[in-house]
Amino acid sequence: MRSLRPLGQWLTSPRVRAVARIAAFAILAIAGILLAVLFIHRGLLPVVAWLIPALRLPFLDFAVYGPYPTQQFVSFDLHAPKPWRTLWDKSCDGGQIFIGPNGPSVTDSGPVITDTNGELIWMTHEYNTVMNFDMQSYRGKDYLTFWTGNKTGSNGRGEMLMLDSNYKVAYRIQAVGGENRGDIHEFRLTDDNTALIAVYNHTQADLRSWPGFRPSDGWLVDGLFQEIDVETNELLFEWRAINHFDPINNYYFDPFGGYFESHPYDYYHLNSIAKDSKGNYLISSRHFHHIAYIEGKTGNVLWTLGGHSKDFKDLSHGKATEHQWQHNARWVDEEKGILSFMDNGAAGPLHVDAPCSKGTMVQLDTENMTATLLHSYVSPNKVRAASQGNLQVINDDQVLVGWGATAAYTEFTMDGTPLCEVHYSAGLLFWFERWKSYRVHRHFGWVGKPDWPPSARVKGGRVYVSWNGATEVKFWELQGVKKEGGKWESVETTEKQGFEDSFALPSKAEFVHYRIAALDSEKNVLHHSEPAQPEGGLGWAAGVAIGVAVVAVLSICAWYGVRHWARRRREGRNLFTWEYKELFGQDYQYSRL
Numbered sequence: 302m303r304s305l306r307p308l309g310q311w312l313t314s315p316r317v318r319a320v321a322r323i324a325a326f327a328i329l330a331i332a333g334i335l336l337a338v339l340f341i342h343r344g345l346l347p348v349v350a351w352l353i354p355a356l357r358l359p360f361l362d363f364a365v366y367g368p369y370p371t372q373q374f375v376s377f378d379l380h381a382p383k384p385w386r387t388l389w390d391k392s393c394d395g396g397q398i399f400i401g402p403n404g405p406s407v408t409d410s411g412p413v414i415t416d417t418n419g420e421l422i423w424m425t426h427e428y429n430t431v432m433n434f435d436m437q438s439y440r441g442k443d444y445l446t447f448w449t450g451n452k453t454g455s456n457g458r459g460e461m462l463m464l465d466s467n468y469k470v471a472y473r474i475q476a477v478g479g480e481n482r483g484d485i486h487e488f489r490l491t492d493d494n495t496a497l498i499a500v501y502n503h504t505q506a507d508l509r510s511w512p513g514f515r516p517s518d519g520w521l522v523d524g525l526f527q528e529i530d531v532e533t534n535e536l537l538f539e540w541r542a543i544n545h546f547d548p549i550n551n552y553y554f555d556p557f558g559g560y561f562e563s564h565p566y567d568y569y570h571l572n573s574i575a576k577d578s579k580g581n582y583l584i585s586s587r588h589f590h591h592i593a594y595i596e597g598k599t600g601n602v603l604w605t606l607g608g609h610s611k612d613f614k615d616l617s618h619g620k621a622t623e624h625q626w627q628h629n630a631r632w633v634d635e636e637k638g639i640l641s642f643m644d645n646g647a648a649g650p651l652h653v654d655a656p657c658s659k660g661t662m663v664q665l666d667t668e669n670m671t672a673t674l675l676h677s678y679v680s681p682n683k684v685r686a687a688s689q690g691n692l693q694v695i696n697d698d699q700v701l702v703g704w705g706a707t708a709a710y711t712e713f714t715m716d717g718t719p720l721c722e723v724h725y726s727a728g729l730l731f732w733f734e735r736w737k738s739y740r741v742h743r744h745f746g747w748v749g750k751p752d753w754p755p756s757a758r759v760k761g762g763r764v765y766v767s768w769n770g771a772t773e774v775k776f777w778e779l780q781g782v783k784k785e786g787g788k789w790e791s792v793e794t795t796e797k798q799g800f801e802d803s804f805a806l807p808s809k810a811e812f813v814h815y816r817i818a819a820l821d822s823e824k825n826v827l828h829h830s831e832p833a834q835p836e837g838g839l840g841w842a843a844g845v846a847i848g849v850a851v852v853a854v855l856s857i858c859a860w861y862g863v864r865h866w867a868r869r870r871r872e873g874r875n876l877f878t879w880e881y882k883e884l885f886g887q888d889y890q891y892s893r894l
Contacts, residue, residue, distance in 0.1 A: 364727035406735035524569030703741030781812030
């Protein structure tokens with residue numbers, strides 16, 4: 302104990318106590334400034350926007366309402382995205398938007414369908430992180446398709462699922478062979494009723510010729526894809542990039558990659574696969590900066606566009622072949638040789654090669670081996686996506702570009718004029734990738750028929766109702782029963798307005814229970830909810846408890862503050878006066894006041 306006495310004397314010395322007081326006041330001053338900024342940003346500015354509605358839109362992108370605004374419901378427990386429009390044209394109305402939100406700020410990740418107004422249609426967190434969420438056709442029926450599994454960095458180990466109109470898993474597709482697992486980057490159904498998937502695979506290679514003293518038995522992520530029979534999960538075709546491209550020619554720099562199996566060098570990064578009418582494959586390699594065309598029978602590379610390749614003469618002065626870190630190569634018109642892709646122009650802070658990302662449409666002449674830029678699609682806000690993204694041709698006059706790691710999508714006329722832009726998170730935070738969706742699609746005609754009932758819940762004298770995933774509901778009917786076991790009677794009918802609607806409960810307590818009937822366009826009953834759950838008291842009790850706790854803490858702090866002030870007054874010392882003689886040995890005092 303004696304050995305601790307000098308330490309105790311030092312800690313209680315006047316100099317240490319003075320330094321501690323200075324540090325405490327400095328911390329309090331900084332905290333006060335931060336709290337003031339937070340109050341202005343999250344407390345005062347929303348009031349200003351309420352008074353001046355025109356300011357709400359720029360304030361959303363300035364993160365005044367948080368990094369990722371969400372919609373919350375009474376009858377549904379998940380938090381849905383709450384997108385907003387920074388540009389809009391009526392041609393963007395109609396259809397459904399398919400996204401797969403994930404990222405640090407996303408409250409409930411998973412597949413999400415909304416309408417073009419941002420109104421929720423269906424979402425679930427049953428599958429946690431999903432990638433490549435889309436609607437695709439298989440044998441004449443529409444399915445929801447996506448990858449789900451464990452995401453590790455920019456790759457993943459998982460499987461591909463196909464959900465039917467009841468949101469039940471109809472098909473489960475897995476990579477074939479050994480330790481192979483389905484990767485996040487592609488799941489594409491073909492006209493041959495097969496599935497194309499990217500595959501997560503580690504392989505060893507001699508990396509001594511690479512910079513950084515890498516070993517002879519180093520590790521790579523091979524660029525591998527498989528074509529699989531949907532019904533039987535039989536492997537029909539497999540292709541490996543390492544058999545056709547030298548890994549040393551990649552553009553990606555990873556100072557730590559390749560030394561260990563736990564961190565292999567992702568040299569090729571295959572991120573899209575498509576099969577054409579000739580039976581050949583169009584693929585995209587992010588880290589080789591090229592799009593390759595693979596012969597379906599032999600796997601031979603017929604040509605490559607971009608990267609180190611000189612297969613095509615660029616008639617657009619480099620604009621058709623000098624793409625970087627691109628995604629989502631697709632044929633727009635095979636006969637005319639027109640293809641589209643997302644030119645990211647960046648791949649993180651170490652690889653920023655363009656001021657912004659852009660959707661690109663190129664025409665190839667494979668007889669004369671020339672490439673011509675047809676259209677370029679740049680966001681009005683000049684967004685840059687360091688990863689992910691896609692370009693979808695909606696119709697002959699309109700295209701959609703999803704910006705991947707940047708939380709937005711934009712629709713354009715075919716010639717590149719912006720029509721609409723929608724943001725899911727604050728533009729101020731785009732660089733930090735707090736919200737992202739690997740791809741964004743707009744489709745028409747998804748019909749959801751969930752086999753679970755609508756959800757109804759009572760709160761504040763109203764009964765709220767929603768039916769997650771149901772697309773055929775046109776009306777809601779409030780029904781009541783006057784005694785246990787009695788007949789349900791119609792109370793009120795209203796047209797469905799959004800994902801969640803509500804009824805005011807009758808002022809006269811003539812019904813003992815209420816429920817909601819979901820009706821179609823002809824007012825036929827589709828399903829009934831369970832009797833509406835009454836409003837619980839937990840929320841009110843929790844609010845009171847928190848309020849009491851806050852008041853108690855503030856009271857204790859005030860009591861100690863008053864005691865401290867009174868003691869200082871009795872000693873004849875000002876509360877804010879520090880005796881610097883204790884600290885510096887000076888003969889004067891310095892007051893903050």
